[in-house]
Amino acid sequence: MRKRDQHLKLRGDNYHFVLRVPTDVAPVVGKKLIQESLKTSNLTEARRKRDQLEAHHKARWNIIRDALKTRHMSPELASLAATIRNILADLPDDEATLRITGKIAEQIEDQLTVKAAAEFQGKATGELKSMEDAVTEFLARATLKDSTKRLYRSALNVVCDRFPYISDIDRKTARIFLQAYAETHTPKAIKNLIAAASSLYAFHGFDPSVWKEHKLYPGKENTDRGIWTDGEVHRLIEAARKVDPRMADALTIAAYTGMRRQEIAQFRYDEAKNQIVVEAAFSKTKDSIRRIPCHPEAREAVQRFIRDRLSVHMLSSRLPQVIEAANVEKEIKIDGKPHKRDLHAFRHTFASKLAEAGADEASIARLLGHAPRGVTRMYSNKVDPDSLRPALELLKYPSVSE
Numbered sequence: 001m002r003k004r005d006q007h008l009k010l011r012g013d014n015y016h017f018v019l020r021v022p023t024d025v026a027p028v029v030g031k032k033l034i035q036e037s038l039k040t041s042n043l044t045e046a047r048r049k050r051d052q053l054e055a056h057h058k059a060r061w062n063i064i065r066d067a068l069k070t071r072h073m074s075p076e077l078a079s080l081a082a083t084i085r086n087i088l089a090d091l092p093d094d095e096a097t098l099r100i101t102g103k104i105a106e107q108i109e110d111q112l113t114v115k116a117a118a119e120f121q122g123k124a125t126g127e128l129k130s131m132e133d134a135v136t137e138f139l140a141r142a143t144l145k146d147s148t149k150r151l152y153r154s155a156l157n158v159v160c161d162r163f164p165y166i167s168d169i170d171r172k173t174a175r176i177f178l179q180a181y182a183e184t185h186t187p188k189a190i191k192n193l194i195a196a197a198s199s200l201y202a203f204h205g206f207d208p209s210v211w212k213e214h215k216l217y218p219g220k221e222n223t224d225r226g227i228w229t230d231g232e233v234h235r236l237i238e239a240a241r242k243v244d245p246r247m248a249d250a251l252t253i254a255a256y257t258g259m260r261r262q263e264i265a266q267f268r269y270d271e272a273k274n275q276i277v278v279e280a281a282f283s284k285t286k287d288s289i290r291r292i293p294c295h296p297e298a299r300e301a302v303q304r305f306i307r308d309r310l311s312v313h314m315l316s317s318r319l320p321q322v323i324e325a326a327n328v329e330k331e332i333k334i335d336g337k338p339h340k341r342d343l344h345a346f347r348h349t350f351a352s353k354l355a356e357a358g359a360d361e362a363s364i365a366r367l368l369g370h371a372p373r374g375v376t377r378m379y380s381n382k383v384d385p386d387s388l389r390p391a392l393e394l395l396k397y398p399s400v401s402e
Contacts, residue, residue, distance in 0.1 A: 004047070005047070007054060008038075008043075008046055008050055010041075011037075013041050014037055014038060014039055014040060014041055015037075015038045015040060015041065015043070015046035015050075016036065016037050016038060017034070017037075017038055017050050017053050017054075018034070019034045019053075019054060019057060020032065020033055020034075021033065021061075029061070034057060036053065049164065052164055052168065053164060056164065056167075056168060129165065129166050129167075129204070130165055131159060131160045131163050131164060131165060131166050131168075134166040135153070135156045135159070135160060135200060137204075138199070138200050138203045138204065139152065139153060141203075142203055147262060151192055152192075152195075152196040152199070155189075155192050155193040155195075155197070156193075156197065158181065158193065159177075159193075159197055159200075162177060166200075167206075169210060171209075171210040174210045174211050178190070178193070178194070178214050178216055179216060181193065182217055182218050182219060183219040184219050184220070185218060185219065185220060186220045186221060186222045186223070187218045187221075187222055188222050190216060194211050194212065197211045198211040198212060221337075223331075223338050224334075224337065224338075224339045225340060225341065225345050226332050226334065226339030226340065226348070227345055227349040228328075228341060228346065228349045230397045232326070232328045233251075233255055233346075233349070233397050235326040235327075235328060236322055236323070236326045236328065237251050238326070239322050239323075239325035239326035240318075240322045240326075242325060243318060243325055246304075246305065246308055246310050247310065247315075247318045247319075247322055248301075249301035249302075249304050249305040250264055250301075250305060250309075250310055250315055251346065252298055252301040253298055253301055253302060253305060254346035254347070254350075255298075255346050255350065255397060256297055256298035256392075256395060257276055257294075257295070257350070258292075258346070258347045258367060258368050259276070259278065259292070259347070260288075260344070261312055261315050261316065261343050261344065262312050263278050263288070263369075265309060265311055265315060266279070267279075267306075269303070269306050270291070271303075273386070274293065274294045274299065275291045275292065275294060275385055275386070276291065276293075276294055276302065277290075277291055278291075278292070278369065288369035289369075290366065290367075290385070291385035292367055292385070292388075292392070293385060293388055293389040293392050293393075295395060296393070297397075319342060319343055329341070330342070347368065350367075350368075351364055351368060353395055353396075354391065354392075354395055357394035357395060357396075358394060359391040359392075359394055360391070363388050363391040364391070367388055367392060
């Protein structure tokens with residue numbers, strides 16, 4: 001094997017990383033050989049991952065050597081540290097530093113702190129936790145809305161692909177990684193990645209600032225959302241009837257309520273008051289919890305839809321078929337700048353048409369579930385939702401024949 005392919009072995013379809021542990025640190029590491037699948041059949045990618053893992057393990061071995069030297073640990077005590085490592089391996093991560101008791105703790109008093117013992121196992125301090133495990137734990141335990149978790153999962157997949165361990169990243173590494181990422185992404189995508197990564201690091205007790213305040217140059221512009229014309233709204237709804245009648249009802253509801261995708265999938269209908277209710281469990285923010293008067297043109301669609309509704313995923317996956325069937329453009333240019341049009345564009349259309357019809361800004365904000373400002377914030381949620389009905393019923397989508 002060529003020297004540049006040292007520590008790589010092809011087993012089946014994937015390359016594996018194989019590295020012998022030096023004898024002086026093996027008692028603490030607890031193994032003589034490190035073997036790990038690199039999960040790739042591409043040699044160039046395998047070399048890159050090999051280099052990262054090799055650098056990581058060698059850095060850890062130097063830390064162990066320093067610990068042995070500075071604490072004057074005998075081989076017997078090094079063996080004891082390995083015993084502690086094995087005990088820690090069987091404990092939950094958050095208890096690992098709390099349950100070292102009895103004779104073992106007494107033998108290492110004044111020579112090896114509990115924290116230092118945990119460092120040998122690594123997992124207790126999170127330093128040897130794989131990036132994938134760190135992300136999975138974060139998303140499972142963090143208090144985040146499902147929509148935010150989906151956004152963060154997508155962003156953090158990029159980090160998992162690049163870094164094997166959560167401890168692999170310092171401020172310089174983060175800057176280089178973000179600069180490379182920025183070259184092919186929009187400011188919005190970069191912002192989402194930084195938010196996700198810094199939240200992940202804060203959750204695991206690492207410094208989140210390593211991800212922040214870097215000078216970045218996005219390679220793409222954010223794409224704004226356009227709106228649908230009256231004729232396009234009618235064509236989309238008619239085309240949807242052929243794709244899936246439920247989709248036609250969903251688009252009608254979107255056009256006359258301005259609700260978000262997840263709100264359409266989960267809203268409740270108060271038939272007695274003829275109001276649509278967006279509940280706390282399915283709202284994006286606390287300001288999104290609201291009641292929307294049901295527009296006369298949407299009432300039948302609402303009544304049908306709540307009996308047989310579409311999920312968030314189905315709403316998203318059906319729309320491209322509807323757009324194609326309606327023969328309308330998914331992206332348009334306004335003053336030379338691209339604007340994409342999707343289900344959320346109905347929300348922009350709804351607000352734009354209300355503004356054109358003369359509805360006041362505070363009423364539009366309440367209907368959309370946007371945060372009100374100033375004095376409006378203090379009083380708006382106490383107002384009867386039906387007071388918004390006159391503003392809502394200004395909304396019309398004239399057909400071409402009208």
